[in-house]
Amino acid sequence: MESRLHAVERMSHSGQSKQVQFIPIRFIFTNKLTKDDKLILAFDALVLSEMLRREVSHGKIIHSNSYSAVKIKTSVLTGEVRKLVGKIKILVASTSPPDLILNRHCAECEYQARCRQKAIEKDDLSLLAGMSEKERKKFNSKGIFTVTQLSYTFRPRRRPKRRRDKREKYHHSLKALAVREKKIHVVGSPAIKIEGTPVYLDVEGLPDLDFYYLIGMRIKNGESVVQHSLWADSQEEEKTIWDQFLEILSAIDDPVLIHYGSFETAFLKRMCERYGKLIEGTAAQKSITESLNLLTVIYSQIYFPGFSNGLKDTAGFFNFTWTDIDCAGILSIAWRHFWEEQHDKSIKEKLFRYNAQDCEALELLTEAIRQIVVHIKNDPINLAGESSIVRADSEKFLKKARWQIFKSPVSSFEYINTAAHWNYQRDRVYVRSGQVKQNIKKHWKQPRSTTHVEKIINWECSQTCPVCSRTYYVKGPERTKTFHDIIFGHRSMKLRYVKYVFQTYTCRKCGKSFGIPDKFQQRCKYGWNLVAYFFYQIVDLCIPQRTVVQNFNRLFGFRLHRSTLHNLKIRIADYYKETNQREG
DSSP states (O other): OOOOSEEEEEEOOOSSSOOOOEEEEEEESSSSHHHHHHHHHHHHHHHHHHHSSSSOOOEEEEEETTTTTEEEEEEGGGHHHHHHHHHHHHHHHOOOOOOOOGGGGGGGGGGGHHHHHHHHHHTTTSSSSEEEEEHHHHHHHHHBHHHHHTTTTOOOOOOOOGGTSSOOOOHHHHHHHHHHHHEEOOOOOOOOOOOSEHHHEEEETTTTTTEEEEEEEEEHHHHHEEHHHOOOGGGGHHHHHHHHHHHHHHHHSSEEEEEEEEHHHHHHHHHHHEEEEEEOOOOHHHHHOOEEEEHHHHHTTEEOOOOOOOSSHHHHHOOOOOOOOOOOOHHHHHHHHHHHHOOOOHHHHHHHHHHHHHHHHHHHHHHHHHHHHHHHOOOOTOOOOOOSEEEEEHHHHHHHHHHHHOOOSSHHHHHHHHHHHHHHHHHHHHOOOSSSOOOOOOOOOOOOOSSSOEEEEEEOOOOOOOTTOOOOOOEEEEEEEEEEEEEEEOOOOOEEEEEEEEEEEETTTTTTEEOOOGGTHHHHHHHHHHHHHHHIIIIOOOOOOHHHHHHHHHHOOOOHHHHHHHHHHHHHHHTHHHHHHHHO
16 A cells, blocks of 8 residues: 655654654545545554554644644544455456546546446446436346436336325436437426526536635526626625625515525525525515525436436537537636636636626526426327427327337347237236126135144154163153154155154263254254255256245145255255265
8 A cells, every 4th residue: 555645743642651652644625524534534544553553543634724723533444445455455456447437526537428338338327417326236246237228118107196296206217218219308296487587597606615706597587588797706795796786686576486405495594594584575675585496306207318418418408508518517616716816807807708708508497497387288198209309208108108019129029028018918917808807717826835733753762862871761841843844655646744752862871852853853854754855856867946835835725936946955965964974
């Protein structure tokens, strides 16, 4: 292991018996600490402790513009650091490259464009931004690795009455279907209500400092549009632009604030807490408390043909483009830092343009959602192939998705798929015409095996001690064991629930308790005759194990599984182990 320590502090202790302690120090430029920062410090402490061969339980992080020092207990994170180091070892030792997976850190990487292009070529599932790693692994375990494969798995379900008033859950398969067909898919009944003057809001800030420096407002009144860009040079001017924002809202007749995502929601809440609550009943107070987050209207109800629900992907479907092609939220943070260093007017104008175009895209998206809602109200069961809007919960879509024709270059796959439909109809669907038949033939079910004792066997055991071979014993209590077992007759074989009774003894010489044979010692609900007959068919008659299990289940009403068969094999192998060695 190797680490470049920024600094090491020597901590001296009073007294001669204690050793000098060293702790690592790491400098971080951010104002907020994350768990990753603490893990890196814990790795520094681990490397230092390995080198000094003594425990390093603490470390320090110096961060923020005020150079605040925070003491971290690294011993708590040592276990997690070792696990991560083990994973990195496996990754480095592997000869093949790791799987390409897009994640939220890609925005900070210089190879983002190249990796995204490779993911698009592979049609990788990680392109769907809302899918977690756990969900992706679950799909991979089912053999689904591409967005196109996932799109074929969507099956609309009829919602029960008790859940009709609740919001539909988000379907990744429906998002994949929208991407594949390049059409908008709608579930449920999305609604958007804007009564008043729409004000489209977009805010730029530095999350690291909880500082908001640019408030963009696009006000549409009839055919006229007014754009406001409120700028703060420093944190001291944040209150000034907030007061300007409230002043503009108060001058509008019945304003309706519309924004996209939770960033603006947090902005409105923090500003009210930071600079005082608003006066009840005012237009500004009403518009802020009743602001409309457009993402809540879209989420799980309207699926646009984009890999994410971000404003860039969603507005891009309507051919809206930004002047700066590679613009993003994280890039705007970098632009702000560049402006603070250089005070370049071109960077400030770039931020104004980026913010204003976000507001414009928000307006375009709001109008598009309005049209979609109107389209659904006028034609609630529309599924026309030429339309760009598809109702994914309509009866027509349900039938098309369930019984569509399967085509494959391999003819055998088509036959298997057809047979699967036959099995489904036979096992799950009853087809009837005319009068409803009262008696419907039920499928055969396996009978449950009885647990009522049908036969009692008193097992006679040798009264000689198996250890010292003496007959000097004390009679002990009777023991019983019950099994599902086979009773063999002269020309018959019957399954019975048998109770075996054993008389136990205790040797007075060596204290050994005996009376129960070894083959009855193991805990098992199947008797020895049944187990022997079971393996007689497998070993001597060479009948496949699966066939034998099916026969036992069908004839005797058992529910044997592979795990049960495995345990019976172990039981037989242990019992005949000495015999096998002696014969060998």
